[in-house]
Amino acid sequence: MRRTFHRSTNTIARVSIFGFLFFLAGLAWVMITVGRSSYVTEAGIARRQPVPFSHKHHVADDGIDCRYCHTTVENSSFAGMPSTQICMNCHSQIWADSPMLEPVRASYRTGEPLHWTRVHMQWQTPANQDEMGRELVRSYKIKDARSLMSCSTCHR
Amino acid sequence: MTERHEQAEKFTTRTRLNEVASPHFWRSLEELSQSGELEEIVRRESPRHAALLDSALDRRQFLKLMGASLALAGLTACGARQPVEEIIPYARQPEQVVLGQPLFYATAATLGGYAMGILAESHEGRPTKIEGNPNHPASLGATDIFAQASVLTLYDPDRSQTVMYLGEIRSWGAFLVELRRALAKEHDRQGACLRILTETVTSPTLAAQLEQLLKDYPQAAWHQYEPAARDEAREGARLAFDRLYVVECTPSCTGAMADHRLPIKASEIESFARAVAAGLGIQTVEQTANQQSAIGNRQWVAALVRDLEQHRGASIVIAGEEQPPVVHALAHAMNQSLGNVGQTIIYTEPVEARPTNQLESLRQLVSDMDAGRVETLVITGGNPVYNAPADLHFADSLQKVGLRIHHSLYYDETSALCHWHIPETHYLEAWSDARAFDGTVTIIQPLIAPLYEGKSAHELLAAFSPQPDRLGYDIIREYWKGVRSQGNKGGAGVSTQTSVRTASASQSANSPDVQTVNFSEEFESWWNKSLHDGLVPDTASRQKAVSLKTDWLNQAPLSSNPQSPTPNPKLEILFRPDPSIYDGRFANNGWLQELPKPLTKLAWDNAALLSPQTAQRLGLTEEIASRGGEHGQMSVSVVELNYQGRTLRAPVWIMPGHAEESVTVYLGYGRERAGRVGDGRGFNAYLLRTSDAPWFGVGLEIKRTDDSYSLACTQAHHSMEGRELVRFATVDEYRSRPDFARREADDPGRAISLYPDWKYEGYAWGMAIDTGSCVGCNAHRTAMKV
Numbered sequence: 015m016r017r018t019f020h021r022s023t024n025t026i027a028r029v030s031i032f033g034f035l036f037f038l039a040g041l042a043w044v045m046i047t048v049g050r051s052s053y054v055t056e057a058g059i060a061r062r063q064p065v066p067f068s069h070k071h072h073v074a075d076d077g078i079d080c081r082y083c084h085t086t087v088e089n090s091s092f093a094g095m096p097s098t099q100i101c102m103n104c105h106s107q108i109w110a111d112s113p114m115l116e117p118v119r120a121s122y123r124t125g126e127p128l129h130w131t132r133v134h135m136q137w138q139t140p141a142n143q144d145e146m147g148r149e150l151v152r153s154y155k156i157k158d159a160r161s162l163m164s165c166s167t168c169h170r
Numbered sequence: 171m172t173e174r175h176e177q178a179e180k181f182t183t184r185t186r187l188n189e190v191a192s193p194h195f196w197r198s199l200e201e202l203s204q205s206g207e208l209e210e211i212v213r214r215e216s217p218r219h220a221a222l223l224d225s226a227l228d229r230r231q232f233l234k235l236m237g238a239s240l241a242l243a244g245l246t247a248c249g250a251r252q253p254v255e256e257i258i259p260y261a262r263q264p265e266q267v268v269l270g271q272p273l274f275y276a277t278a279a280t281l282g283g284y285a286m287g288i289l290a291e292s293h294e295g296r297p298t299k300i301e302g303n304p305n306h307p308a309s310l311g312a313t314d315i316f317a318q319a320s321v322l323t324l325y326d327p328d329r330s331q332t333v334m335y336l337g338e339i340r341s342w343g344a345f346l347v348e349l350r351r352a353l354a355k356e357h358d359r360q361g362a363c364l365r366i367l368t369e370t371v372t373s374p375t376l377a378a379q380l381e382q383l384l385k386d387y388p389q390a391a392w393h394q395y396e397p398a399a400r401d402e403a404r405e406g407a408r409l410a411f412d413r414l415y416v417v418e419c420t421p422s423c424t425g426a427m428a429d430h431r432l433p434i435k436a437s438e439i440e441s442f443a444r445a446v447a448a449g450l451g452i453q454t455v456e457q458t459a460n461q462q463s464a465i466g467n468r469q470w471v472a473a474l475v476r477d478l479e480q481h482r483g484a485s486i487v488i489a490g491e492e493q494p495p496v497v498h499a500l501a502h503a504m505n506q507s508l509g510n511v512g513q514t515i516i517y518t519e520p521v522e523a524r525p526t527n528q529l530e531s532l533r534q535l536v537s538d539m540d541a542g543r544v545e546t547l548v549i550t551g552g553n554p555v556y557n558a559p560a561d562l563h564f565a566d567s568l569q570k571v572g573l574r575i576h577h578s579l580y581y582d583e584t585s586a587l588c589h590w591h592i593p594e595t596h597y598l599e600a601w602s603d604a605r606a607f608d609g610t611v612t613i614i615q616p617l618i619a620p621l622y623e624g625k626s627a628h629e630l631l632a633a634f635s636p637q638p639d640r641l642g643y644d645i646i647r648e649y650w651k652g653v654r655s656q657g658n659k660g661g662a663g664v665s666t667q668t669s670v671r672t673a674s675a676s677q678s679a680n681s682p683d684v685q686t687v688n689f690s691e692e693f694e695s696w697w698n699k700s701l702h703d704g705l706v707p708d709t710a711s712r713q714k715a716v717s718l719k720t721d722w723l724n725q726a727p728l729s730s731n732p733q734s735p736t737p738n739p740k741l742e743i744l745f746r747p748d749p750s751i752y753d754g755r756f757a758n759n760g761w762l763q764e765l766p767k768p769l770t771k772l773a774w775d776n777a778a779l780l781s782p783q784t785a786q787r788l789g790l791t792e793e794i795a796s797r798g799g800e801h802g803q804m805s806v807s808v809v810e811l812n813y814q815g816r817t818l819r820a821p822v823w824i825m826p827g828h829a830e831e832s833v834t835v836y837l838g839y840g841r842e843r844a845g846r847v848g849d850g851r852g853f854n855a856y857l858l859r860t861s862d863a864p865w866f867g868v869g870l871e872i873k874r875t876d877d878s879y880s881l882a883c884t885q886a887h888h889s890m891e892g893r894e895l896v897r898f899a900t901v902d903e904y905r906s907r908p909d910f911a912r913r914e915a916d917d918p919g920r921a922i923s924l925y926p927d928w929k930y931e932g933y934a935w936g937m938a939i940d941t942g943s944c945v946g947c948n949a950h951r952t953a954m955k956v
Contacts, residue, residue, distance in 0.1 A: 061254075085263075090270035095259035125261045132255040 276704025278612035283370030285604035308606035328845030331622035361387020363545035377523030398747035449475035492865035518711035559861035595624035609711030754838035757848030777823035821879035
């Protein structure tokens with residue numbers, strides 16, 4: 015009897031079946047990698063802000079406590095953004111004439127708030143804050159999320 | 171199905187109804203008669219399952235589609251960049267605001283003018299949820315469905331947003347110009363053609379403003395009308411006592427909680443009350459033999475009288491708000507004779523600013539309008555074109571008025587017939603004050619600036635004064651400043667104690683300047699405390715000693731016709747405010763519309779309620795809809811209700827426990843200008859309601875039509891699928907078999923599992939719900955929608 019298919023068809027079938035699975039896995043890997051790449055997340059790209067502000071300068075150089083500005087971090091799921099009033103507590107005295115800080119002074123004069131651009135997108139709601147705590151315990155091998163006494167354990 | 175077949179079927183259902191042994195729990199007539207229709211209802215009513223069973227999209231296809239869409243959702247993670255978002259902090263952070271944490275403000279929600287103290291939850295300046303105020307006498311920490319759903323009304327986009335003149339947008343200034351012109355004319359004739367129509371007013375400030383207006387325009391008149399009286403009195407007492415007897419016509423939540431409930435016709439309640447009163451030794455008019463026989467259950471009366479006699483001073487007799495004055499008088503007499511006055515009942519001065527017979531007040535207004543004596547009419551709150559009694563023809567009379575001004579939350583039926591429409595502020599948007607049932611004043615503070623161009627009633631009335639642009643805040647504060655500085659003058663509810671304190675403070679002061687400073691300091695602290703607590707201390711009405719007039723019975727003759735021994739071929743009709751949307755004012759609130767009403771479990775519609783026996787006599791049916799929509803549907807007969815020459819078509823609802831030969835219709839539906847949620851739902855029962863019999867009347871004729879109507883009903887949701895609702899046994903049975911409640915089906919047996927068994931250490935927790943404490947108020951169910 016004449017074979018309908020050539021002998022090599024078996025190989026082609028096997029390769030294409032497994033190959034398709036590998037292709038799918040590869041595609042998934044590409045998708046995940048692209049999704050997490052800095053190209054998509056825009057990590058390291060500076061957002062345009064109304065006023066150049068440096069955490070490094072204010073915290074590391076000046077030694078201001080995080081809670082001085084992020085006032086609600088211990089009471090709420092939202093750490094809080096400092097009001098213009100908090101900026102002006104110091105900047106009415108130091109760098110009081112700096113042209114860089116003019117938007118801050120304008121905001122204080124007019125009562126019109128500053129429009130900051132959000133850098134990190136995840137604003138945790140209380141519901142998944144709990145989940146986040148567990149995630150920390152799991153992936154960072156921290157004994158207990160409540161033992162994170164210092165903000166700088168994670169926010170470096 | 172042929173007519174005959176149908177009749178036969180119904181007969182067998184009825185027979186089964188009679189056969190069922192007495193201790194058997196059931197949830198619907200279909201379940202009781204086990205006609206096999208229940209599964210059909212469950213299919214129709216349980217949307218989760220029915221949707222998959224019936225529609226073209228089966229479970230398999232559904233999962234396939236879901237899988238595909240999930241996969242595609244994954245793709246978007248790669249392509250889409252994160253959007254640019256802004257953070258806008260405060261320029262100056264308000265005190266006490268913790269971002270992410272709510273704040274609670276004490277204020278009050280009103281219904282029918284009466285205040286209920288609430289704590290309104292605010293997230294970053296937006297009111298989101300209503301809780302009860304534990305310190306307020308009308309709340310005690312609880313709320314009702316109307317307060318819960320009021321948050322949705324606040325944000326309702328269908329609320330009227332601007333001042334309108336004949337349907338066109340105008341400014342508040344343009345309105346003031348026209349009002350000034352009209353007032354100038356009225357001023358010359360002392361306001362002879364000026365009329366104000368309000369709803370029930372308990373607000374001391376608003377009352378003072380109205381009194382001032384009547385002083386400025388001595389010939390003007392203030393009318394009050396509200397279609398539904400409050401019925402909290404009945405509801406309030408239900409849990410305080412060991413035993414509750416309820417005699418009623420339409421099944422209510424109170425009736426469902428009762429230990430003993432007797433359904434009788436509304437018109438027979440007077441005879442019943444007289445029989446009980448006679449049993450207690452109160453001399454009422456001689457009862458004829460006919461009346462005696464009309465009270466079907468003599469034993470019931472006897473037992474009730476005995477129980478009341480045994481609990482002198484520890485019982486209470488409450489007459490329904492809808493009952494005629496004579497029944498209320500009888501209730502007062504019974505409480506007096508039982509020694510309840512001062513024990514379980516206290517009498518106070520009326521809480522309302524000006525208690526009036528509101529129907530009489532409205533009738534007077536209509537006759538004035540008809541006679542052309544009204545040139546300027548201001549309607550603040552209320553919707554009389556929709557809800558005034560049909561025989562007054564309010565809409566026709568209204569159009570004879572030269573200048574009509576309507577102030578309300580929605581551009582409704584009345585607004586459409588008025589020249590000017592002024593949008594009203596929601597109670598969470600404006601300053602005001604109001605009294606609770608016991609007279610306690612709450613200063614209503616807003617949680618948010620008005621979302622639209624709304625004005626409060628205070629601000630509207632200020633437009634009639636020499637200072638037309640005063641803000642609500644200033645009006646309220648000035649009124650209370652006046653009350654506080656003058657002691658009792660003007661504020662009936664402020665106690666002598668506080669006024670004495672004010673007086674002594676001013677006496678001890680050395681100079682007028684210091685006096686003013688002292689007073690303003692004291693006022694500020696009083697104001698802040700009142701706002702913080704949600705009630706003004708010592709404003710509850712004082713108890714009043716009362717005695718029965720000796721001739722009260724002569725003034726209260728039998729109000730209805732004595733019962734004739736032959737049954738009246740005509741039926742009785744009862745009007746009730748809807749349990750969910752009240753008198754129609756909440757018709758555009760989706761949370762309240764979709765709330766299944768207590769006992770009937772109908773949603774989105776009203777129906778004519780009657781008893782199974784009456785329905786059977788009239789050949790009316792209720793069956794599962796052959797074609798269902800997305801929600802559970804019952805196909806019911808449509809009838810034509812003929813009452814006093816007026817006709818209305820309505821679907822029927824067969825209600826076990828309803829009194830025989832009576833029909834209950836709920837008010838509040840059939841709205842034409844409620845908004846996109848409430849328009850055109852149900853039928854308008856106000857079209858049958860007359861001013862001589864606002865709550866019930868005899869002489870209803872029912873004509874069956876061939877039409878049927880689909881009603882949304884959730885009664886058969888979560889069926890027990892043939893299992894008992896409650897497992898029960900007598901004490902003897904329990905002693906012989908303590909594990910009677912266990913069924914073999916309870917233990918499904920251990921399934922094989924890869925996971926290790928869970929080991930319980932320490933306590934094993936369970937949850938129990940005391941369903942006995944549920945009174946069916948639906949408040950929690952509404953709160954769950956927030």
